[in-house]
Structure formats: C-alpha cells, structure tokens
Amino acid sequence: MPLVHRCSETHRPSNSCAVSDPIRSGARLISKMNFVRNLLRLLLVSSLACIVLLVRQRSPCPCSGDAPAIHAELAIGNNGTQADPGTKKKIIGMQGDEELQEVLRRAAMEDNTIIMTFTNEAFAAPGSLMDLFLESFRLGVRTEPLLKHLVIVAADGSALERCRRVHALCYLLPVGGANFTSEQRFMAKDYLDMMWRRNRFQARVLELGYSFVFTDVDIVWFRNPLLRIPVAVDFAMSSDSFYGDNPYDLDKRANGGFVYAKAAARTVAFYDSWYEARKKYPGKNEQDLFDKLKRELAARHGVAAQFLDTAYMGGFCERRKNIRDFNKLCTFHGNCLVGIKSKLSKLRGVLNDWKKFKARNGTTLTD
Numbered sequence: 001m002p003l004v005h006r007c008s009e010t011h012r013p014s015n016s017c018a019v020s021d022p023i024r025s026g027a028r029l030i031s032k033m034n035f036v037r038n039l040l041r042l043l044l045v046s047s048l049a050c051i052v053l054l055v056r057q058r059s060p061c062p063c064s065g066d067a068p069a070i071h072a073e074l075a076i077g078n079n080g081t082q083a084d085p086g087t088k089k090k091i092i093g094m095q096g097d098e099e100l101q102e103v104l105r106r107a108a109m110e111d112n113t114i115i116m117t118f119t120n121e122a123f124a125a126p127g128s129l130m131d132l133f134l135e136s137f138r139l140g141v142r143t144e145p146l147l148k149h150l151v152i153v154a155a156d157g158s159a160l161e162r163c164r165r166v167h168a169l170c171y172l173l174p175v176g177g178a179n180f181t182s183e184q185r186f187m188a189k190d191y192l193d194m195m196w197r198r199n200r201f202q203a204r205v206l207e208l209g210y211s212f213v214f215t216d217v218d219i220v221w222f223r224n225p226l227l228r229i230p231v232a233v234d235f236a237m238s239s240d241s242f243y244g245d246n247p248y249d250l251d252k253r254a255n256g257g258f259v260y261a262k263a264a265a266r267t268v269a270f271y272d273s274w275y276e277a278r279k280k281y282p283g284k285n286e287q288d289l290f291d292k293l294k295r296e297l298a299a300r301h302g303v304a305a306q307f308l309d310t311a312y313m314g315g316f317c318e319r320r321k322n323i324r325d326f327n328k329l330c331t332f333h334g335n336c337l338v339g340i341k342s343k344l345s346k347l348r349g350v351l352n353d354w355k356k357f358k359a360r361n362g363t364t365l366t367d
Helices: 022-058 098-107 129-139 144-149 157-166 189-207 265-279 286-301 340-364
Strands: 113-119 150-154 170-172 211-215 219-221 235-239 254-261 305-308 313-315 331-333
Touching: 098 113, 098 150, 098 170, 113 129, 113 144, 113 189, 129 144, 129 157, 129 219, 129 340, 144 150, 150 157, 157 170, 189 211, 189 254, 189 265, 189 286, 219 340, 235 286, 254 286, 254 313, 254 331, 265 286
Parallel strands: 113 150, 113 211, 150 170, 235 305, 313 331
Antiparallel strands: 211 254, 219 331, 235 254
C-alpha cells in the first residue's frame, strides 16, 4: 500500500497532495519513529506505576509507623466482606505474648481454631474436675484427637505444674498479685475479677488471629460440639434454658461456660465493647452483662450471634428437658451445682451413664 502524506499547508495551499521529496520523507519517518518511541516509553512508565500501586495495596504492612497487625484478615470479615468502620481497630502486639503465641500455634487446627479451658489449684488437684474433664475426651465419640488442640490456662503456679504432668499444652495466666488458687465463691469479688480476666484473655486470643471454643472445666465432652455450630456464626454461647427452636432468637438466658468465637475484627470490637460496658454496670459478671447487652452489641458490630441448644450442650440448669438423650448430647455442664464435691459427684454419674450407653451402642454411635 503506497504511503500517503498530509499536504503542507504552508507550501502547498491547494487541496491536492503530492509525493514529498526523499529528504522530507526521511524527516517525517524519523518523526514518526520518535513518536512511537515516546508512546512506548509512556506505556512502560504507566505500567510500572500500576504495578507499584497494586503491590502497595496488597501489602500486609500498615502505612503508619505502628507495630504490624497480628493478622491481616482481622480487618476483613471471615465471610470476605469488609468489616464495618466500628470494627477497624488496629491490633497491636503485646509484650510477653511470645509464649502464648507459641502455645496457640501448636494447638491450632487447620482453620486456626483452638479449644481452651481455665483451671486453678483446686480444680486441677488429682482426682478433681480437670481429671474428669480430660477423661471425658478419651471416652467420647472421636473426641480424643481434640486434646491436641486443647490449651489449659492455669490461674496459678500449682495448677500449671499439675497441668504439665497430664497434658501437653499448658499456659500460665498473668494475674499480677491476685490469688485464684482456691474455689471461688459465686459473685464474690475474686470471682468477678477472675471472670473478667477470662473475658480479656478470650479477646486476646481473637486479637492474635485464633478462633476458639471455650469450655468450663466442669463440662464433660461426648462429641465434637463444633459440628453443631454453623460456619456463618461469629459468636455462640451456651444457655441455661433453651426456649423454642430458633438459635438466633436471643431471648434465652446466657451461660458463659461454653463459648465459640470466630477471629474477625468485628468480634474483637464486640469483645472490647462488652468489657468496657462493665464500668457502667459494676458488680455484674460477664455472662449477666452479655445477657443485658447482647442485642445491642451484636447489632452495633454486625456480629452473627446465637445460643446453643441444650439438647446438644446440656447441663443441670435445664429443667425443661429431663431426659438426657445421649444420641444427641455433645457436652454436659455441671452448672447450677454448688461446690467441687457436688459437681464431681453429679458429673461422674453423667459420665458413668455415658459409658453404659456407649457400651450398648458403640458400633452405631455417630458424631
């Protein structure tokens, strides 16, 4: 195809075009080559700029000079949606967390979920509640493998020493000068202090990027309760009595002895607001305050909260369901009982009933 040139308006005023002489043609060719070279250079610079912007957007490092966030996914909800502005709180590492982080890392399941319980010298003594608790895992339906994901948090040195004799994953809770070695009287000052320290520890586990199942040590396990918690749930708590058949209906009485919480920024913010609210309501423990504020906190932070059916997470507080259906039960709580001796006696009876049931139905038991 012949090369067509635009006519020079200065030298050729006519509407016709003529073929340029060789010198002029060469000059125009050089001009076009320079244009193409400049265009390629512009495209290259633009591409490099886009790459730099993409890398900076994907970087897990914060833009400020603060310490890096423990887990980048805490800024995003676990369902992939952006967390609401109230939950975009930067998680800053605490000094002295190295031991805790190592214990959590060793205990974590593939999805970064851990199981944890609290104990003290009284509960950890030989033949006491901690031994019964661990025994139940070995007698349940495929619950023994869950022990490698269980962290036992000791409130004193004696409990820690005893824990290390019988379990691989133990952690000493920093309590300052507080003394939690003995059985705590319900709603006494030390009891309230212990409950709120437990609440803060749960929040810290979430901040470090780990979802958790918290279980009181006076609970016996028969099956894996995680199989009864929907994946869309952010927070689930056991109840003293379960009314109706809708777990998302929060019109139930809370029991903080069994809690599931998903590691997400909204759940961390939920815990922070829960803890801060205690200043307005002195003298309340964590589960009573949760009962009072559960709807407000869940709505404020966009947390999907539910209660767990006592048909699966049972306990002595549930008066409406007199029959313990071992075909359904995952856990059973020694709640509404006063004193270690009473709890041990009653829970030992429940565990013995489970053994008999399992002996009769061992080959047909399911999760």
